[in-house]
Amino acid sequence: MSEHLRRLSLNQKTTNAWSLKEAVDGCLRHGIQSIGVxxxxxxxxxxxxxxxxxxxxGLRVSxxxxxxxLTAEGAAARQHALEENKRAIDEASALNADCLVxxxxxxxxxxxxxPAARSRVADLLDxxxxxxxxxxxxLALEPMHPIFTADRGVLATLxxxxxxxxxxxxxxxxxxxxxxxVWWDPQLEAxxxxxxxxxxxxxxxxWITPLPADTLLSRGIMxxxxxxxHHHYDLVTRAGYHGDIEVEIFNADVWAANPDxxxxxxxxxxxxxxxxxxx
Amino acid sequence: MSEHLRRLSLNQKTTNAWSLKEAVDGCLRHGIQSIGVxxxxxxxxxxxxxxxxxxxxGLRVSxxxxxxxLTAEGAAARQHALEENKRAIDEASALNADCLVxxxxxxxxxxxxxPAARSRVADLLDxxxxxxxxxxxxLALEPMHPIFTADRGVLATLxxxxxxxxxxxxxxxxxxxxxxxVWWDPQLEAxxxxxxxxxxxxxxxxWITPLPADTLLSRGIMxxxxxxxHHHYDLVTRAGYHGDIEVEIFNADVWAANPDxxxxxxxxxxxxxxxxxxx
Numbered sequence: 001m002s003e004h005l006r007r008l009s010l011n012q013k014t015t016n017a018w019s020l021k022e023a024v025d026g027c028l029r030h031g032i033q034s035i036g037v038x039x040x041x042x043x044x045x046x047x048x049x050x051x052x053x054x055x056x057x058g059l060r061v062s063x064x065x066x067x068x069x070l071t072a073e074g075a076a077a078r079q080h081a082l083e084e085n086k087r088a089i090d091e092a093s094a095l096n097a098d099c100l101v102x103x104x105x106x107x108x109x110x111x112x113x114x115p116a117a118r119s120r121v122a123d124l125l126d127x128x129x130x131x132x133x134x135x136x137x138x139l140a141l142e143p144m145h146p147i148f149t150a151d152r153g154v155l156a157t158l159x160x161x162x163x164x165x166x167x168x169x170x171x172x173x174x175x176x177x178x179x180x181x182v183w184w185d186p187q188l189e190a191x192x193x194x195x196x197x198x199x200x201x202x203x204x205x206x207w208i209t210p211l212p213a214d215t216l217l218s219r220g221i222m223x224x225x226x227x228x229x230h231h232h233y234d235l236v237t238r239a240g241y242h243g244d245i246e247v248e249i250f251n252a253d254v255w256a257a258n259p260d261x262x263x264x265x266x267x268x269x270x271x272x273x274x275x276x277x278x279x
Numbered sequence: 280m281s282e283h284l285r286r287l288s289l290n291q292k293t294t295n296a297w298s299l300k301e302a303v304d305g306c307l308r309h310g311i312q313s314i315g316v317x318x319x320x321x322x323x324x325x326x327x328x329x330x331x332x333x334x335x336x337g338l339r340v341s342x343x344x345x346x347x348x349l350t351a352e353g354a355a356a357r358q359h360a361l362e363e364n365k366r367a368i369d370e371a372s373a374l375n376a377d378c379l380v381x382x383x384x385x386x387x388x389x390x391x392x393x394p395a396a397r398s399r400v401a402d403l404l405d406x407x408x409x410x411x412x413x414x415x416x417x418l419a420l421e422p423m424h425p426i427f428t429a430d431r432g433v434l435a436t437l438x439x440x441x442x443x444x445x446x447x448x449x450x451x452x453x454x455x456x457x458x459x460x461v462w463w464d465p466q467l468e469a470x471x472x473x474x475x476x477x478x479x480x481x482x483x484x485x486w487i488t489p490l491p492a493d494t495l496l497s498r499g500i501m502x503x504x505x506x507x508x509h510h511h512y513d514l515v516t517r518a519g520y521h522g523d524i525e526v527e528i529f530n531a532d533v534w535a536a537n538p539d540x541x542x543x544x545x546x547x548x549x550x551x552x553x554x555x556x557x558x
Contacts, residue, residue, distance in 0.1 A: 107505055112505055112506060112507040112510075113507065114462070114463075114507070115468075118465070145425060145426075146424060146425045146426070146463035146464075147424075147425070147426045147490070149462075149463035150463075150486055150488050150504075150505040151488045151489075156463050156464065156465055157464075157465055157466075159465070159466075160465040183393070183428075184393075184425035184428035184429075184435050185425075185435065185436075186397070186435055186436055186438070186439040187436075187438075189394075207429055209429050209430045210430075210494075211426070211494050213492035215489075215490050225429075226386055226391055226429040227391060228391040228392065228393070231391075
């Protein structure tokens, strides 16, 4: 394993066919030292077992995916979102995750009131921040590509995420810089610089065209699309980020491939497409 | 025809199966007083004939689509883009169009240098503005939804379009506010207000989910998706825009329907979904 890859983290969605145990074993087999885990596969084996598994393997947990979904209307939905996020915060704490990724949710069914959905996010965040601070968990607000504004994440730009985050201490509320979600933004350079010590997670995967029919599975392996990852690496590095580089790929073809082949490929592509050339 | 619909314009892409003559006849049959035309169907019958056809019908021309595609690399491509846009400007002048819609183009094949592509747009615009001013034509920069940044339009936000436009007189360089392209933007309210007398065109069509497999044909009829058009109407009106409201829908189902049925439907939806309720 190249020393250059010591910051590589496997988000387990990239190897979607694998259980958490298989993903942890895969990381060990490939010399990957960090993992981004999802709540559902953790729940499949139980939090205690997941915790032991990861600790015994000596892996860092670069992120827990995901909290959020804060946009539903009404008191009952609000209460449900708070409880669900409280559980996610507890899990992030137990797993010693660097952050809990927050996908804030889209427009409620039948609603067209985007400003109202956004203000519900701000409102619930206000309640969640003290819970996260109590547990020493960092919430990482994830701006999502505007292709997902309607149905997944009303937080559409890094600037908007920072406007929200900056009301709270940086150690409790950060942001995710996910190349796929932010690469198109004309303010990318300025907003990554502004993000500075708020960058809680740096995720990479490519924007490919033509876009696959299922937009949720439209993410490519670095180098297969249009994103200049070296540029993004430079931006987050200059902003002071030196944490893990998490590869998170939702793609039906990648999921259908042999996960060991995928791990070998993302290691190679991280070296050639993301990290600066070694001289 | 309701007086309330006097500002409705049919962008002829909405009735893609119709020739320009059929679209003009359709407008007359349905009492629609304005049309947005495309260069290709104009070329099909020749500019002089198109000009007479529209003038004799007494229709306004709310826009000519389209100029742009300014991002290609190299001197030959640059020269080609200038010549093509010069022709488009001449046509917009001949047709007495309110504006020439500028779709600026995506990343050149194989390039990942988004800032460079954007700076080529600024560079060519600098040459095109005097040509447009000479002909009394208004260029309308169209920010496109970030789903199209890679392959169609590197201009991704209204703010970015205004940064470009504001270097020139408002009567020569304006912007398009197309609901489909800008609805997700957290800065929408601020940027439409800023746009003020630069709003050269207000286009409407809906963001629908799930997104159709061909993203180019993913636009819905107003009311079928997630956009609050009343809100957009209020924003552009408060910004001082009182021009045409152009319905431009790229959608395979709409294109397969009887165009007369489509015209009746967009009239109804413009009344119920876009214009303020009559009291």
